[in-house]
Amino acid sequence: xxxxxxxxxxxxxxxxxxxxxxxxxxxxxxxxxxxxxxxxxxxxxxxxxxxxxxxxxxxxxxxxxxxxxxxxxxxxxxxxxxxxxxxxxxxxxxxxxxxxxxxxxxxxxxxxxxxxxxxxxxxxxxxxxxxxxxxxxxxxxxxxxxxxxxxxxxxxxxxxxxxxxxxxxxxxxxxxxxxxxxxxxxxxxxxxxxxxxxxxxxxxxxxxxxxxxxxxxxxxxxxxxxxxxxxxxxxxxxxxxxxxxxxxxxxxxxxxxxxxxxxxxxxxxxxxxxxxxxxxxxxxxxxxxxxxxxxxxxxxxxxxxxxxxxxxxxxxxxxxxxxxxxxxxxxxxxxxxxxxxxxxxxx
Amino acid sequence: xxxxxxxxxxxxxxxxxxxxxxxxxxxxxxxxxxxxxxxxxxxxxxxxxxxxxxxxxxxxxxxxxxxxxxxxxxxxxxxxxxxxxxxxxxxxxxxxxxxxxxxxxxxxxxxxxxxxxxxxxxxxxxxxxxxxxxxxxxxxxxxxxxxxxxxxxxxxxxxxxxxxxxxxxxxxxxxxxxxxxxxxxxxxxxxxxxxxxxxxxxxxxxxxxxxxxxxxxxxxxxxxxxxxxxxxxxxxxxxxxxxxxxxxxxxxxxxxxxxxxxxxxxxxxxxxxxxxxxxxxxxxxxxxxxxxxxxxxxxxxxxxxxxxxxxxxxxxxxxxxxxxxxxxxxxxxxxxxxxxxxxxxxxxxxxxxxxxxxxxxxxxxxxxxxxxxxxxxxxxxxxxxxxxxxxxxxxxxxxxxxxxxxxxxxxxxxxxxxxxxxxxxxxxxxxxxxxxxxxxxxxxxxxxxxxxxxxxxxxxxxxxxxxxxxxxxxxxxxxxxxxxxxxxxxxxxxxxxxxxxxxxxxxxxxxxxxxxxxxxxxxxxxxxxxxxxxxxxxxxxxxxxxxxxxxxxxxxxxxxxxxxxxx
Numbered sequence: 007x008x009x010x011x012x013x014x015x016x017x018x019x020x021x022x023x024x025x026x027x028x029x030x031x032x033x034x035x036x037x038x039x040x041x042x043x044x045x046x047x048x049x050x051x052x053x054x055x056x057x058x059x060x061x062x063x064x065x066x067x068x069x070x071x072x073x074x075x076x077x078x079x080x081x082x083x084x085x086x087x088x089x090x091x092x093x094x095x096x097x098x099x100x101x102x103x104x105x106x107x108x109x110x111x112x113x114x115x116x117x118x119x120x121x122x123x124x125x126x127x128x129x130x131x132x133x134x135x136x137x138x139x140x141x142x143x144x145x146x147x148x149x150x151x152x153x154x155x156x157x158x159x160x161x162x163x164x165x166x167x168x169x170x171x172x173x174x175x176x177x178x179x180x181x182x183x184x185x186x187x188x189x190x191x192x193x194x195x196x197x198x199x200x201x202x203x204x205x206x207x208x209x210x211x212x213x214x215x216x217x218x219x220x221x222x223x224x225x226x227x228x229x230x231x232x233x234x235x236x237x238x239x240x241x242x243x244x245x246x247x248x249x250x251x252x253x254x255x256x257x258x259x260x261x262x263x264x265x266x267x268x269x270x271x272x273x274x275x276x277x278x279x280x281x282x283x284x285x286x287x288x289x290x291x292x293x294x295x296x297x298x299x300x301x302x303x304x305x306x307x308x309x310x311x312x313x314x315x316x317x318x319x320x321x322x323x324x325x326x327x328x329x330x331x332x333x334x335x336x337x338x339x340x341x342x343x344x345x346x347x348x349x350x351x352x353x
Numbered sequence: 354x355x356x357x358x359x360x361x362x363x364x365x366x367x368x369x370x371x372x373x374x375x376x377x378x379x380x381x382x383x384x385x386x387x388x389x390x391x392x393x394x395x396x397x398x399x400x401x402x403x404x405x406x407x408x409x410x411x412x413x414x415x416x417x418x419x420x421x422x423x424x425x426x427x428x429x430x431x432x433x434x435x436x437x438x439x440x441x442x443x444x445x446x447x448x449x450x451x452x453x454x455x456x457x458x459x460x461x462x463x464x465x466x467x468x469x470x471x472x473x474x475x476x477x478x479x480x481x482x483x484x485x486x487x488x489x490x491x492x493x494x495x496x497x498x499x500x501x502x503x504x505x506x507x508x509x510x511x512x513x514x515x516x517x518x519x520x521x522x523x524x525x526x527x528x529x530x531x532x533x534x535x536x537x538x539x540x541x542x543x544x545x546x547x548x549x550x551x552x553x554x555x556x557x558x559x560x561x562x563x564x565x566x567x568x569x570x571x572x573x574x575x576x577x578x579x580x581x582x583x584x585x586x587x588x589x590x591x592x593x594x595x596x597x598x599x600x601x602x603x604x605x606x607x608x609x610x611x612x613x614x615x616x617x618x619x620x621x622x623x624x625x626x627x628x629x630x631x632x633x634x635x636x637x638x639x640x641x642x643x644x645x646x647x648x649x650x651x652x653x654x655x656x657x658x659x660x661x662x663x664x665x666x667x668x669x670x671x672x673x674x675x676x677x678x679x680x681x682x683x684x685x686x687x688x689x690x691x692x693x694x695x696x697x698x699x700x701x702x703x704x705x706x707x708x709x710x711x712x713x714x715x716x717x718x719x720x721x722x723x724x725x726x727x728x729x730x731x732x733x734x735x736x737x738x739x740x741x742x743x744x745x746x747x748x749x750x751x752x753x754x755x756x757x758x759x760x761x762x763x764x765x766x767x768x769x770x771x772x773x774x775x776x777x778x779x780x781x782x783x784x785x786x787x788x789x790x791x792x793x794x795x796x797x798x799x800x801x802x803x804x805x806x807x808x809x810x811x812x813x814x815x816x817x818x819x820x821x822x823x824x825x826x827x828x829x830x831x832x833x834x835x836x837x838x839x840x841x842x843x844x845x846x847x848x849x850x851x852x853x854x855x856x857x858x859x860x861x862x863x864x865x866x867x868x869x870x871x872x873x874x875x876x877x878x879x880x881x882x883x884x885x886x887x888x889x890x891x892x893x894x895x896x897x898x899x900x901x902x903x904x905x906x907x908x909x910x911x912x913x914x915x916x917x918x919x920x
Binding site for chain 1: 514515516517518520524658661662665666669699700851852862865870872874876877881884887
């Protein structure tokens with residue numbers, strides 16, 4: 007007997023995790039499992055979508071960051087409970103699942119790890135932010151068939167690139183997945199991953215149909231995929247860009263002068279984020295990355311009553327400052343087009 | 354010499370002479386105008402000299418008419434090709450080449466490699482043929498040598514990239530087919546077991562298989578036994594039958610095979626079996642040399658991997674013993690912890706925490722920081738934890754515990770310098786939790802009241818490991834339901850930010866951030882603190898971070914809740 011996850015199930019589950027009601031959420035999920043919903047569907051159709059929904063609720067300022075974290079914690083416990091109940095004997099190869107260095111969002115990787123475990127793989131989940139040396143040493147010791155690298159935030163793509171190369175240098179093929187690799191995980195392909203998967207179901211298929219060998223297919227000499235070093239140079243200028251943008255914001259919005267130290271820090275953090283996403287976009291040489299980030303940022307700020315002009319102003323400042331960075335300017339121009347129309351600062 | 358000259362003279366000069374003269378001019382590329390005057394001029398001054406000129410060439414030069422008859426042939430052509438003027442070219446493969454369209458050709462005549470080209474010469478066709486046997490041989494040998502070098506370099510690179518023994522063995526087998534043989538089996542020698550990895554040439558690519566056999570079943574003095582003892586076995590007629598059990602079922606007749614040791618540090622680490630199908634050429638001398646070099650590289654990679662595994666096993670045991678412990682389930686109390694070591698390779702550090710049942714029905718906990726970094730600090734923190742676990746069995750008063758721990762530390766020659774908070778925990782009937790805390794030089798824990806304020810607990814004392822009668826502080830805290838105590842190491846507050854002036858994370862910012870998480874579960878608070886610090890520092894932690902969060906459960910703890918969490 008099998009059953010599918012419905013919208014009602016998701017709504018109910020969202021309410022439970024929203025209240026941080028761990029016991030009820032666990033019981034609810036286990037109850038659905040007993041009613042014939044496969045644990046795989048619970049993860050892919052209930053917990054996964056709910057987590058994305060929670061991120062959205064935070065972005066729209068409907069949930070506090072503490073509530074978001076408490077809900078995520080509950081989902082972690084739910085997955086742990088499901089995993090404890092369903093432990094099939096592995097009859098496929100060994101897959102190491104690791105979040106890239108600096109990636110602390112472990113839940114998406116954990117969900118993936120459990121789903122492929124239920125598909126018969128012998129899964130070693132190394133958790134959040136796995137340092138490169140630790141991962142390489144683990145691979146030497148255990149010689150897995152595949153390393154699945156998870157990246158949820160595009161700003162960790164440079165880390166992801168290092169990890170992918172390090173793993174391939176050890177002769178182990180890499181499967182890249184997670185929201186950080188972009189639509190259809192296409193930046194995973196760009197960074198040289200042997201395979202990519204846009205979502206959990208795709209990953210299951212990729213792994214099943216992958217003829218795994220001891221000898222990696224990748225050549226040791228890799229070409230750089232961008233023609234210049236803009237992504238590196240802009241990182242170096244990050245602090246300076248933030249400082250200039252801060253001054254210009256204060257000129258334009260006098261209220262900034264009255265900011266508390268904490269408010270100032272928070273603003274600087276946001277300005278720094280913009281630089282980081284810009285650099286990530288330059289790194290994979292795809293304006294879509296920065297464009298998507300600016301759209302998201304405008305939603306986040308609008309729900310917190312920050313006028314979109316501020317975003318436009320900052321992008322304009324960066325555009326001026328980076329006058330000798332043609333690619334960065336193209337990304338910034340593309341980003342500015344995402345700022346809600348009619349609200350832009352007159353040049 | 355005279356014989357060949359007479360061969361030249363027997364031709365028909367009227368037709369060939371002027372044309373040949375032009376041809377000669379063309380072939381040695383000296384730019385000179387082609388003679389435009391009558392035949393006699395060329396005939397007059399050049400016949401004898403250019404005939405001899407051609408005879409002096411090492412290149413075979415001859416001309417054939419439309420009927421396939423040789424009309425002119427120089428000395429080299431007569432000598433090497435056996436051509437005679439006026440006769441047809443009979444010997445294959447030259448005859449075949451000459452019947453075909455004009456152009457270039459490479460042909461083997463006996464054991465010589467000939468390379469020729471033709472030029473139309475009026476009614477005839479002129480042929481220029483060179484013996485390129487030596488040249489070709491040199492190039493072939495060079496290409497073969499270059500292939501062997503490239504193969505070994507590539508093998509070395511691939512084998513050297515992994516420090517995993519099984520993977521190195523699989524790689525050894527896979528790279529050997531089809532380059533060296535049609536089937537390759539790597540046998541790894543262990544005390545009791547021989548694990549083998551085999552690669553076969555497959556319809557699509559290569560097929561892999563693996564298995565093992567008990568060592569005692571190895572036939573004494575068989576090829577495999579000899580190879581494992583360090584001897585190479587080759588060209589033994591019984592070899593095919595001996596290795597048969599390790600070959601794939603459908604392999605068929607073994608044409609040639611060799612079994613050779615994979616040299617290790619001292620004794621061989623295993624053996625490499627290479628088998629070729631009956632149709633394939635046997636191993637030549639130069640290939641035997643190549644195979645040995647390959648086996649040397651494979652052996653080095655496999656033994657390095659084995660050595661690494663031995664050391665990594667030891668390191669992992671150490672690491673596991675030093676990893677932060679899992680938190681126990683304490684009724685009425687929510688515990689949370691986070692741990693982020695700065696030293697990455699083993700993910701352990703000098704910060705530590707622990708929670709354990711005490712002697713009098715209460716619970717004991719500790720959070721501390723050993724001075725120093727890396728593996729040494731981690732080992733010292735492990736010792737402290739062990740000492741405490743022993744002391745906890747007998748003593749539950751935190752101040753006395755700390756004093757005993759200090760004295761115990763000072764008995765060693767190189768005392769561990771550490772700061773820590775030790776405490777005991779008892780739950781009351783109304784869901785309140787009473788904590789007794791003692792500190793040695795550690796940052797005071799933060800108290801988050803469910804009602805509102807975030808404040809440090811008043812607690813002071815000096816670090817342990819310095820003097821015997823160290824002044825240590827003790828205090829008592831009562832947590833009402835929903836209240837939270839946060840113990841942390843200075844890796845939190847002294848984390849330096851990524852801003853230009855590298856500011857500390859600081860106690861104030863820490864308290865402000867915590868305020869937003871007052872209602873959150875203990876595990877969320879702990880994780881959030883570690884995350885805030887990681888975000889603050891940006892890239893790398895410079896000091897370990899450890900956090901232990903103790904929370905009196907909001908509302909009465911229900912029994913079914915406790916049992917469910919045990920699942």
